[in-house]
Amino acid sequence: MSDSIAAPEAADSSKKVSRVSEAVIRIAGNSQDGIQSIGGFLARLAGRSEREVMTFMTIPATISGGPSIFQVRIGSGEVLSSGDEADVLLAFYQHSYENHVDFLKEGGIVLYDSDHVEPNPEWQKKYRHVGCAVTALTVEAIGGTARDKGKNIFSLGLIARMFDLDAPKLETLIIERFHGKAASISTTALTAFHAGYAYPIATIAELYEFTEAQARDKEQVVSNGNEALAYGILAAGVRFGAGYPITPWSDIMELLRRELPKYGGIFVQAEDELAAVSMAIGSSYSGRVAVTGSSGPGLSLKTEAIGWAVMAEIPLVMIDVQRAGPSTGMPTSVEQSDLNIACFGAHGDSPRVVIAPANVEDCFYSAIEAVNIAKKYSVPVIILTDQAISTRIEAYPMPDLEKVVQDISPTFETQKDFKPYDLDAADGITNHQPPGTRIESGKYPVITGLEHDEMGHPTSSPVLHLKMQAKRRRKLQKLGRELKRPEVYGPDEGNVLLVGWGSTQGSMRESVERARKAGDSISCLTMRHIMPMPEGLEEIFDGFHHVYVVETNDEGLNGYGQLCGLLRAKFCDPKIEGINKTDGLTWRVREILKRVQEKLDAAKD
Amino acid sequence: MSTAIAEPEERKPLTKKELSADHPTWCPGCGDFSVLALYFKLIQNRNLHHEKVTTVAGIGCSSRFPYFVQAHGVHYIHGRALPFATGVSLSRPDLHVFTFGGDGDAFSIGGNHFTHTARKNIHLTYVVMDNSVYGLTKKQTSPTSPIGFKSKTDMWGAMDQPINPCKQAISAGATFVARTTHTNPKHLLAMMEAAMDHNGFGFIHCLSECTEFYNGAFDASNPRKGGEFVEVPADHDVTDEQAAYELAGEPFPGHFGIFRQVNLPTKNDKENELNAKFQTKVEGLKDWEILQKNFDQMK
Numbered sequence: 068m069s070d071s072i073a074a075p076e077a078a079d080s081s082k083k084v085s086r087v088s089e090a091v092i093r094i095a096g097n098s099q100d101g102i103q104s105i106g107g108f109l110a111r112l113a114g115r116s117e118r119e120v121m122t123f124m125t126i127p128a129t130i131s132g133g134p135s136i137f138q139v140r141i142g143s144g145e146v147l148s149s150g151d152e153a154d155v156l157l158a159f160y161q162h163s164y165e166n167h168v169d170f171l172k173e174g175g176i177v178l179y180d181s182d183h184v185e186p187n188p189e190w191q192k193k194y195r196h197v198g199c200a201v202t203a204l205t206v207e208a209i210g211g212t213a214r215d216k217g218k219n220i221f222s223l224g225l226i227a228r229m230f231d232l233d234a235p236k237l238e239t240l241i242i243e244r245f246h247g248k249a250a251s252i253s254t255t256a257l258t259a260f261h262a263g264y265a266y267p268i269a270t271i272a273e274l275y276e277f278t279e280a281q282a283r284d285k286e287q288v289v290s291n292g293n294e295a296l297a298y299g300i301l302a303a304g305v306r307f308g309a310g311y312p313i314t315p316w317s318d319i320m321e322l323l324r325r326e327l328p329k330y331g332g333i334f335v336q337a338e339d340e341l342a343a344v345s346m347a348i349g350s351s352y353s354g355r356v357a358v359t360g361s362s363g364p365g366l367s368l369k370t371e372a373i374g375w376a377v378m379a380e381i382p383l384v385m386i387d388v389q390r391a392g393p394s395t396g397m398p399t400s401v402e403q404s405d406l407n408i409a410c411f412g413a414h415g416d417s418p419r420v421v422i423a424p425a426n427v428e429d430c431f432y433s434a435i436e437a438v439n440i441a442k443k444y445s446v447p448v449i450i451l452t453d454q455a456i457s458t459r460i461e462a463y464p465m466p467d468l469e470k471v472v473q474d475i476s477p478t479f480e481t482q483k484d485f486k487p488y489d490l491d492a493a494d495g496i497t498n499h500q501p502p503g504t505r506i507e508s509g510k511y512p513v514i515t516g517l518e519h520d521e522m523g524h525p526t527s528s529p530v531l532h533l534k535m536q537a538k539r540r541r542k543l544q545k546l547g548r549e550l551k552r553p554e555v556y557g558p559d560e561g562n563v564l565l566v567g568w569g570s571t572q573g574s575m576r577e578s579v580e581r582a583r584k585a586g587d588s589i590s591c592l593t594m595r596h597i598m599p600m601p602e603g604l605e606e607i608f609d610g611f612h613h614v615y616v617v618e619t620n621d622e623g624l625n626g627y628g629q630l631c632g633l634l635r636a637k638f639c640d641p642k643i644e645g646i647n648k649t650d651g652l653t654w655r656v657r658e659i660l661k662r663v664q665e666k667l668d669a670a671k672d
Numbered sequence: 673m674s675t676a677i678a679e680p681e682e683r684k685p686l687t688k689k690e691l692s693a694d695h696p697t698w699c700p701g702c703g704d705f706s707v708l709a710l711y712f713k714l715i716q717n718r719n720l721h722h723e724k725v726t727t728v729a730g731i732g733c734s735s736r737f738p739y740f741v742q743a744h745g746v747h748y749i750h751g752r753a754l755p756f757a758t759g760v761s762l763s764r765p766d767l768h769v770f771t772f773g774g775d776g777d778a779f780s781i782g783g784n785h786f787t788h789t790a791r792k793n794i795h796l797t798y799v800v801m802d803n804s805v806y807g808l809t810k811k812q813t814s815p816t817s818p819i820g821f822k823s824k825t826d827m828w829g830a831m832d833q834p835i836n837p838c839k840q841a842i843s844a845g846a847t848f849v850a851r852t853t854h855t856n857p858k859h860l861l862a863m864m865e866a867a868m869d870h871n872g873f874g875f876i877h878c879l880s881e882c883t884e885f886y887n888g889a890f891d892a893s894n895p896r897k898g899g900e901f902v903e904v905p906a907d908h909d910v911t912d913e914q915a916a917y918e919l920a921g922e923p924f925p926g927h928f929g930i931f932r933q934v935n936l937p938t939k940n941d942k943e944n945e946l947n948a949k950f951q952t953k954v955e956g957l958k959d960w961e962i963l964q965k966n967f968d969q970m971k
Contacts, residue, residue: 115971243969288970301963307763309755328950329962333762333943338788342755345748349728349759352746353767357759375749465967472960479723502744502760502767505723509690513738515747524694524739525747 084274089142090230091150093170094222095163098127098135101219102159106137107460108223108240113141114289114462115236117280121573122291122460123149123653126399134162143280147580148573149459151655154275155229157222158184159201168194176272178225180218197272199225208262209255217259224263231276234264285464292430292456295463296386297322299434300358302468304475305384306332307357309346311339314398315457316362316388323358340368344385348372351382352514354477354501356441360386363405364395366412366449373447374413375516377539380488380497382441382448384434389453391651400651401455403569404620406629409449410598416536418543420448421598425572427456428463433595435471442475444542445497451597453619455570455653481505486521487512488535494545495538547599553607557583557590560610563663565591565646567617568630574654575617582660589663597630605638614643615666617659622647685716693742703854703880704734704801710861711741711770714868717861726767728757730782732774733808734801734880751782754789754798761796762940768868769796776806779815779835790844792939793872799864800837801854801880804889811885821886837877838920842913842932847872849916849932853879855894856901859928866930872938893925904929 092109094102106122113120119142127133140150152172158164158179164186168177171194179186181198190196205218220241227234241260245253268274290298297319300308306327310320324334337343340361347359361369366387376383389405391397409421420440424433430452437448485506487499499514500506513523518532526532555564557579565575575591582589592607594600608614616631627635627645634643646662648654691712698704715725725743729735731750738745748756757771778786778800789798805823806812812825816837820829841849848870852863860878867874879890891897904927909915916932954962 111970286971288967290970294970298963298966302960304959307759309759326966328943328947329954330959331947331951333947335758335762337755338784341752342758342785342788345752345755346759346762348748349746349756350763351759352756353760353763355763357763371749372752379746465971468960468964468967472958472963474959502726503723503764504744505721509722509742511693511722511743511745513693513745513747515739516749517747 084231084276086278087154087275088144088278089140089146090155090275090277091138091140091153092155092157092226093136093138093153093167094157095134095136095167096159098133100135100159101216102135102137104244105219105223105226106139108237108244109139109141109226110460110462111240111289112232112237113139114287116233117283117287118143118277118462119146120289120460120462121146121149123455124458125652126458134166136163136167141277143278147577148656149653151657155226157226159218161185178229178272195272197268199266199268201225204262204266205259209259217255220256220259221263224260225266225268227260228264228266228268229272229274231274283464287462288465289460289462290427291458291460292424292427292452293318293388293458294322295427295430296424296434296450296452296457297326299431300384300438301326301330302431302466302472303356303435303438304473305356305358305438306330307334307347307350307355308332309335309337309343309350309357309359310361311337311343311365313362313365315390315454316360316365316386318457319360319386319388340365341372344369344372344383348376348381348383351376352499352501354479354503355475356382356384356438358384358386360388362388362390362398363392366405366408370408370412371414373419373449374415374417376447377413377417377419378415378516378518379514380445380539381499381514382445384437384441384448384450386450386452388457389451391454391649397651399454401453401570401653402619402649402651403451403453403571404629404649405451406568406597406620407632409451410633418540419598420444420446420543420546421451421596422448423451423569423595423597424456425569425593425595427459427461429595430456431466435473438475440546443496444546445499446543451569453570459570477501479503479505481507484508484510485512487514487523488519488521488538490521490534490538495541496545497542543599548602550596550599550601552601552603553592553594555590555592555607558588559590559607561588561590562611563587563589563613563615563667564608564611565589565615565617565659565663566594566630566634567591568594568597571617571619571654574656574659577656578659578663581656582663594630597633600633600637604634608638608640608643612642613666613670614640615646615663616643617646617654619649619654620647621649683719683721685719686721688712688716691715691742692740694739696740697736698733699884701881701883702733703803703882704737706854706857706860707734707772707799707801707878707880708737708740710857710864713861714864717865718868720768724766724768726760726769728753728760728769728771730773730777731808732777732806733803733882734772734774735777737772751777751780752785753777754782754785757796757798758789758792758794761794762943765940771796771798773798773800774807775800775802775804775814775816775837779837779840783815786840787844790841790846790873790875793845793847793936795872795938795940797864797867797874797876799867799876799878801878802837803880803882803886804834805882805886807882807885836920838931839917841875841877842916842920846875846932847934847936848874848930849877849920850875850930851877851920851926851928853890853893853901853928854881855879855890855896856928859901859903863930866933870933872936890925893928900925902927904931910934
């Protein structure tokens with residue numbers, strides 16, 4: 068098999084090195100090829116080299132097999148999204164090549180496995196094609212028994228050479244990755260890596276070199292959103308959790324199950340979603356905020372119990388890693404369509420707190436914030452993340468754990484007298500005395516889902532229902548007044564303000580950067596607190612002619628998405644409009660800008 | 673997880689008055705009164721104090737229980753009392769967790785939890801007051817209503833096979849299964865004491881007549897109504913699963929007493945053991961230092 072090059076120009080045999088500040092590499096193959104691990108190695112290397120990194124992946128919802136991609140964007144400066152177009156596409160199969168070649172920027176490089184891919188002459192005019200017999204060379208390097216296994220690590224070697232990446236650091240990462248497994252496994256992996264690295268790619272493809280990274284004062288860590296969130300839950304002092312397996316939430320429960328015993332805690336795999344939420348509420352009732360979580364379908368099942376926790380005023384942290392719905396939907400695709408059920412899911416009026424972390428690092432801190440709000444306000448707090456944020460890898464500064472890790476152990480000091488639902492409590496905030504607390508008056512609380520008097524005994528008094536309803540509402544209004552006003556990214560005044568929540572933050576910010584460079588007046592804002600909302604939004608909106616709410620959900624029957632609906636209900640302002648899509652993928656910058664332009668054009672007519 | 677609170681001073685057993693809270697909302701003659709009275713008696717006999725007892729229930733007539741007891745109590749949602757109580761039990765080894773409910777709560781809407789709490793062997797006591805009818809919603813068929821029972825949803829007589837609670841408990845792996853009735857207070861109290869002392873999931877199936885909607889349902893087990901109350905034979909081996917299954921399968925009124933009792937590790941114990949193993953690995957480390965190790969691996 069000969070190495071083929073078919074670029075617009077003839078290949079230059081002399082070594083050509085371009086200095087780049089960032090690169091987007093898309094690796095396309097099948098889910099069993101281990102392409103996620105190439106991406107993972109690259110992301111961690113970037114983090115260790117003080118570079119910024121963001122990844123994006125799609126995985127099939129099947130048990131084994133099916134096309135899958137992993138995209139890494141590495142930058143010496145700020146990296147806001149996983150990138151609109153790729154500099155390099157590494158294609159393992161014909162389908163990987165055909166389905167993703169469009170994603171390359173013009174003149175980009177297709178690095179393909181010539182054992183499986185037949186290049187298309189038309190595309191060869193547009194992109195540089197570099198063929199390499201990845202499969203055969205891997206087998207040659209590490210032996211034929213493992214069939215295709217190891218070609219991911221071989222390809223990592225190729226990419227490392229192409230981008231002049233720090234090979235010794237990558238070797239360390241490979242050794243660390245296989246630590247604890249048979250020595251032959253890491254030896255084989257290193258052999259595959261060296262074979263890829265030694266491949267004479269310099270003679271056939273362009274080489275790159277990253278510009279110096281900005282020095283950072285803090286060490287960087289690299290993780291995905293699910294990991295950051297789970298570690299945030301541990302840092303917050305939570306020591307009990309219960310859940311039921313569902314993609315993409317399962318990673319969080321698996322991590323908590325593995326780690327909690329070190330802290331004397333327990334994570335229970337419950338028989339179903341209803342039991343999971345009930346065990347967590349039972350544990351919270353016992354004195355320490357507990358956690359449960361799920362993805363869309365599980366949240367639907369848990370809503371009755373969440374309504375109980377609102378009524379009984381019991382703290383709870385509920386994580387919903389959103390995926391495309393309704394019903395079973397597209398389990399491994401991104402969507403932000405659980406906002407309504409998170410805010411309102413339960414019968415009756417049941418105010419609760421909804422927080423949406425805006426990036427991977429924010430997942431860690433949002434978990435701590437959620438626990439503290441749940442505890443202080445005795446209320447369920449729902450953390451809404453999504454498939455994109457949960458699986459994407461980012462580098463961020465090492466948290467100061469000595470400072471942020473907290474102890475929320477309950478106390479059981481004897482009380483003279485105690486009313487769980489004291490109507491005179493400041494701002495209506497309940498502070499429960501957990502079981503185990505002795506109450507000298509001999510009057511003990513009942514915690515209940517029936518409307519109740521101040522001691523928790525059932526009532527159907529219209530006056531008490533009004534007062535208790537107001538109590539449950541007032542405490543969250545108080546929370547709303549305490550929340551920080553969101554910051555506008557870009558100038559405070561202008562033509563267009565993009566508003567979003569969760570995983571859209573990066574793409575929105577990059578859209579703002581790009582549009583402003585082109586001379587457009589555009590800013591953006593990410594809402595981390597969906598319910599209650601912080602104060603001051605109206606003043607911010609006043610500074611703009613148009614407010615476009617960018618969401619990965621459907622425009623619905625009324626023509627706008629779920630957050631947009633909340634904002635329109637709150638501010639009754641027709642200038643708040645929706646930009647929506649539900650293709651199961653994250654927003655690309657040029658998609659957002661195109662949709663903004665369409666809206667502006669329509670407004671002119 | 674949490675440490676038990678020291679109890680320095682000698683405290684007298686609580687009086688019935690000190691244990692009573694709201695006046696029960698049950699109809700006159702309801703079997704549940706008897707269970708409540710004997711629960712008080714149990715607390716008194718064992719000199720338990722208010723703060724050490726947690727009473728959990730779901731929804732139904734019998735599930736109103738916690739309002740009538742002067743102790744920390746929870747009235748949770750329909751069918752989910754057991755997982756709630758599981759959360760309490762696993763988090764707080766210092767508490768006595770008692771869960772009460774009816775046949776609808778336990779075997780219909782909460783059926784899945786009954787099986788799984790049993791197989792996990794969670795340390796708590798569960799008393800099901802079975803009246804074989806939905807009382808709170810005024811006479812619909814329950815999962816234990818016998819075939820032919822006329823209700824508002826089966827006006828021509830129930831047609832579905834009823835659930836056999838004790839059989840179900842045994843097959844789910846329950847480590848303590850007892851059967852009793854509200855008409856024999858002495859026996860009921862003995863079963864409650866044995867269930868409470870059992871280290872594990874202590875399940876009591878207690879016949880509790882609904883005088884309003886299913887009067888006379890259990891007369892055949894009540895000597896005062898011409899029935900027969902026969903205790904489990906003295907030579908019954910409670911560790912013999914097959915023998916327990918046979919007792920549970922007898923036609924009404926059958927036998928009363930402990931059908932099955934085996935000592936198997938509870939989930940509470942197993943989790944504690946697991947934690948102890950991990951504790952030796954992280955000995956001397958503060959929580960933030962344990963977490964730091966994870967973050968160091970993500971560098």
